[in-house]
Amino acid sequence: MILSSARPDQSRVHDLHTHSTASDGAFAPAELVRLAAESGITDLALTDHDTVDGLEEAAAEAERQGVRLIPAVELSAGWERKSIHVVGLGIDPGNRELRSGLAAMAEIRRLRAGEIGLRLAKCGFPDCHEAVLAAAGQGMVTRAHFARHLFERGEVATVQDAFDRYLGRGKPAYVPTEWTALADTVGWIRGAGGVAVLAHPQRYKLTGSWMRRLLQQFTDCGGEGIEVVTGNGGPQDTETAAQQARRFGLLASVGSDYHTPEHYWIKLGRLPPLPDGLQPVWSRWE
Numbered sequence: 001m002i003l004s005s006a007r008p009d010q011s012r013v014h015d016l017h018t019h020s021t022a023s024d025g026a027f028a029p030a031e032l033v034r035l036a037a038e039s040g041i042t043d044l045a046l047t048d049h050d051t052v053d054g055l056e057e058a059a060a061e062a063e064r065q066g067v068r069l070i071p072a073v074e075l076s077a078g079w080e081r082k083s084i085h086v087v088g089l090g091i092d093p094g095n096r097e098l099r100s101g102l103a104a105m106a107e108i109r110r111l112r113a114g115e116i117g118l119r120l121a122k123c124g125f126p127d128c129h130e131a132v133l134a135a136a137g138q139g140m141v142t143r144a145h146f147a148r149h150l151f152e153r154g155e156v157a158t159v160q161d162a163f164d165r166y167l168g169r170g171k172p173a174y175v176p177t178e179w180t181a182l183a184d185t186v187g188w189i190r191g192a193g194g195v196a197v198l199a200h201p202q203r204y205k206l207t208g209s210w211m212r213r214l215l216q217q218f219t220d221c222g223g224e225g226i227e228v229v230t231g232n233g234g235p236q237d238t239e240t241a242a243q244q245a246r247r248f249g250l251l252a253s254v255g256s257d258y259h260t261p262e263h264y265w266i267k268l269g270r271l272p273p274l275p276d277g278l279q280p281v282w283s284r285w286e
């Protein structure tokens with residue numbers, strides 16, 4: 001079956017995975033939208049971690065810039081004691097069940113941040129929690145905030161180093177977190193009218209058979225898409241994800257996972273095109 005018989009509109013540039021200060025991005029939602037417009041992006045999804053708080057500001061600026069903003073979120077989900085990220089595209093951010101789910105996530109993250117702070121204090125770094133809360137402001141706190149704080153304090157050589165030594169899985173300040181189960185996460189997205197997309201599949205370091213198990217369960221519970229082109233993945237990752245999309249009949253998404261200019265290797269508006277023979281996820285709203 002040829003899915004891409006209708007020629008894709010080459011004039012549109014999609015980036016369907018980005019972050020703002022509503023979670024761990026460097027730019028405020030409106031600034032991010034301006035940067036995206038300058039970078040030639042025509043269709044942008046703001047996908048902050050477990051929050052939709054940046055969407056209103058982003059939508060207002062998108063209107064001014066003539067950018068199409070897809071209301072979205074990146075949810076942390078639990079599956080087989082791993083943490084998996086699911087991007088929800090085209091959600092109604094006011095949906096009641098989604099909102100109550102997000103409130104529960106905020107509470108999980110609030111308690112976890114306090115616990116990370118305690119563990120870092122035991123590692124010899126007092127007052128991290130307070131500093132991170134001040135830096136995050138109203139935004140959702142993530143491990144990236146702690147990593148940046150340790151770097152700015154000069155406790156680690158790089159942000160990555162903070163993960164490798166303290167914050168990564170199994171390290172002294174790592175707090176095992178019970179995220180909402182994958183099926184419930186996907187349910188919230190679908191209930192809010194969105195498309196659930198498995199984010200950055202290469203990041204989970206799963207073997208082929210584990211990835212197939214994940215994708216089988218993901219599709220069984222209503223997941224409909226997979227990120228095929230990502231900011232962190234290379235051509236081989238794209239090829240692997242494209243095969244998975246074909247095998248499981250998933251819509252294909254494209255997203256940089258842009259956070260900050262400090263990740264100089266990830267640029268807005270510079271992603272390679274989707275491989276042929278895939279149905280782009282934006283076919284659902286165009």
Ligand code: AMP
Pocket residue numbers: 024049076141142143144159160163164168259
């Ligand atoms: P959290 O969702 O609070 O566990 O934080 C995860 C965020 O931290 C991710 O979205 C990334 O932005 C960042 N992150 C996670 N792992 C790493 C890593 N190994 N190196 C750099 N940043 C990371």
Ligand code: MN
Pocket residue numbers: 019024049142144259
């Ligand atoms: Mn992040």
Ligand code: MN
Pocket residue numbers: 074085199200
């Ligand atoms: Mn993610």
Ligand code: MN
Pocket residue numbers: 017018019047074257
């Ligand atoms: Mn992300």
